Amino acid sequence: MPSNPGSNPGSNSGSIRLQVTRYRPESDSEPRFQEYDVPLRKEWTVLDGLNHVKNEVDTTLSFRWSCRMGICGSCGMNVNGDPKLTCAAFLDDYAPGPIRVEPLANFPVVRDLVVDINDFMEKLPRVKPWIIRDDDALLDGDGEIDGEYLQTPEELDAYKQFSMCINCMLCYAACPVYGLDPEFMGPAAIALAERYDLDSRDHGARERLDVLIEHEGVWGCTFVGECTRVCPNHVDPAGAIQRYKVKAAKENVMAFLLPRGAR
Amino acid sequence: MSDGLIRAAHDVLIVGGGGAGLRAAIAIAETNPQLDVAVISKVYPMRSHTVSAEGGAAGVIADDDSIDEHIYDTISGSDWLGDQDAIEAFVNEAPRELLQLEHWGCPWSRQPNGHVAVRAFGGMKKKRTWFAADKTGFHMLHSLFQTTLKYREVTRHDEWFVTKLLVDDGRVHGVVAVDLFSGKIQAITAKSVVLCTGGCGKVFPFTTNANINTGDGMSLAYRAGAPLKDMEFVQYHPTGLPFTGILITEATRAEGGWLLNKDGYRYLQDYDLGKPTPTPELRSMELGPRDRLSQAFVHEVEKGRTADSPWGPIVHLDLRHLGADLIDTKLPFVRELCLKYERIDPVHELIPVRPVVHYMMGGVHTDIDGATPLAGLYAAGETACVSINGANRLGSNSLPECLVFGARAGRAAAEFATTAGPVPAAIEAQAADEVRRLERDLLGKDSEGESTSAIRDEMQATMEDAAGIYRTGPAIAKGLDTLRELQERIGKVGIADTSRSFNTELLAALELANMLDIGECMLQSALQREESRGAHQRTDFPDRDDQRFLTHQLVHRNDDGTPRVESLPVTITRWPPGERVYGR
């Protein structure tokens, strides 16, 4: 049986040029481009092209990848300026090239095509993306879990879309507001807050609203909408954010009309 | 402690942030909140390969189902090589674990009345596979990951690559690891360590596994002196996409998909897997176990009844009769993957598929609580072998295995940590040695050495030839010789990358060394098992031989680095060995 992509046969129609960002923190003062020609094959993605470079041409090129099937979220890069999962961006869609491959925009560059997403990893827990309950779990006499929280297919549908986020960070790379103001909580984190708010099993909406109503929560978003457009999983963070604004506004009006104690 | 050598000291260190690792972390945080737990992982936890699992997770919940039936299906699926006490514990605890995940927010697919829905799966006599459409692993992993975020006391070392287990006087005391971000090599000590490092599909050229599945944990344990178990059992999944090896989940067949040869014939009926029926029958035809289906494919190739593709022979998976509605609600990811990577629409077209290396039944030898023979070392998930999977894993048993044994191993490791003493001084010297080894042997060398990718390609080709779906003694022996040569060559590997930060070339070399160890163990075990059982099919020994081989095989590492195979009895409780019958 055949071997891994690098050594596979397949329709080969010439080659295509990749212009790849290189940056070594120890020696480079700023990133530069390096060019590589890779075989242009119908079934090759940009990631296959990079792996060809890594295996055959220049072993020092660094980038993240793992699942090569669009689900682990690690291979995001800016391809010709657009944030893309490189394992789902096919070379021949960019023919005849050249293809510019850069690290995801709006994040600090660690090395070559690798960016630092620690900012997101620190923000995520702030929106409490886990089930929050008022009551105790369904437990039997021995403290073991006893039965499931019921949830109809319609209730599942209500949040399903927002649960599809793979944390690929394409939305952060596409959002100019995040680029300009890194304090902004950002699209994916807010979409995940919305995911739990809309889950019929969750009672944590108020706690999350408390976080997102803060200045760096939802208010920075000016509804550019690029986050939703680039999302590979149709999560619609832009929608989630606007709905949070509506929620926050409603809350505020309530608080205004019914001062404390009355609620 | 000396400056910068020891990065951190924890009570329990979990290596791996996949399904098993995160479950272990939560188990400890919940039962022993005063313990200092850390998860170290070479990728951010949500990138772990659990994310790719599509089909579902088995656990008895339906009214018409029973614990005993799930046990029996698992035992016969394992070709009687699974340990029955472990399987009983597993089947008993799986539903509770899946419910726990439900409480943590996993978006399980539901019935109209609000209860979780279950689907059929290969080798299972009842519908008992919980699913979240066809992104089950993704949803499970993200639910687990997001839940761990609420436990502030759990520390994470993200993007740290573990290179060595620190062992002193027969006890594990921590690890040495590379911080990918900075390239620093440091020790992290712990009173107990849980390996949850996942599978090793990358030993083979054509696999459903992700790039990170290089079996590091197995190699770490093996080198530290813990034996590996049942390494000859490698599962081929019958339906992978040609070229990429991307998995088309078994759920396609559970929902009614057919496997057709080039003549449009449902060829499985020729291989003692039952009669073709228009709707799926449990434990029959397309819902037979994976080993049997993959073997049937090889016979079809021999009969010249498969179609050709640029990547070798293929058969077709036919979903057209299921209709767009069912495909879009229950198998949307399959449609997406086919459209993207094959440019075909399964609603109207046949999907080309072929068997592909998918899962490692073997792994680090553990008892029912995840403990290895090495004190302080625990293992769970695909990297471990408890064993519940024996000679062949049933689809959808692996995700719940990660939960059940992840939790068990976590609790056992926590228990051990509360009794263990301080870290001995000798550990520091060991850590310093490992740092020196990496600096000198790998990073310090010039670039004019052997090429990692060339050795890797050769290893993968060798493994495929020697340990494919069908094996023979001479081919295995030849493969072993080649692997030994490759092991020589990897000692001379060159690393051109001189940067410390995100040196993925260094990682690739370390991973390759791990895979060569594992490959050697696989072949050594395969050579010694002179019978055919489950996923291990020897054409020179075509029958199952319970007389000689109703045993596990443990591979130990000799002092000179060579493997030594010993046998260990299988635990049989209530189900004496019988014939594996499907479709009858």
Added chain:
Amino acid sequence: MSTPRATEVRVYNRPMSTWWWTRRRTYFVFVMRELSSIFVAWFVGFLLAFVYSVGRSEAAYQDFLDWAATPWVVVINVIAAAFLALHVVTWFSLTPQAMDVRIGGQKAPAAAIIASQYVGLAVVSAFVLWLVTR
């Protein structure tokens, strides 16, 4: 969960160009959409002038009409109206994302929400036109 991380690495922060919004069509449309705000303000002023003139006298009203017909005012108004149109189209098309309209438990399709806004616009326009010219 906590994640210790030493930042010994000199990461590179790429500055965002002042002209970032010219680099992508969608960004450009976004900035144009936001600039429509100036022209909305202009129309507020314009309409206030109208109300003021009507309140003053018939002559003032006539002066207003004459002023509004002078070429430079017409040119500004044409430009402003174009931006207003951009506002209308973008505002309507974004509404479905901001509002989760459910009809009988089912999510209303975006196209339906957008269409109903245009119906609303037509009704309001017809009413106001009738009110003023009756």
Added chain:
Amino acid sequence: MSRPRVEPLVWLMFSGGGVMAAVFLPVLVFMFAFAFPLEWISPPDHDHLSAVVGHPLTLLFLLGMFVVLLVHSAHRFRYTLYDGLQIKAKRTVAVLCYGTAAVGAITTVVVLLSAA
């Protein structure tokens, strides 16, 4: 959430203004900026107009509308300055934008009262 905040209120007015601008402005602009001055439609006579405009309900409506339109403009323009021009003096920008809107609102009240 105990303390009422300004962001949600401003945003609410911004949104209200957006709706008003989308739904009411087009027809008003059509009539008063084009159709009447350019005589596509013969302009209504002054008496009728001053009756319609001077009606308390109309005045109230116009007041509400103009105010939210001004807030809408100020709010959007403020963020355009932040994002488009990357102006870092955020507080100054905010004060200027909303300040202008406030002055506009007062003017609106004065003008509308004069028309009553």
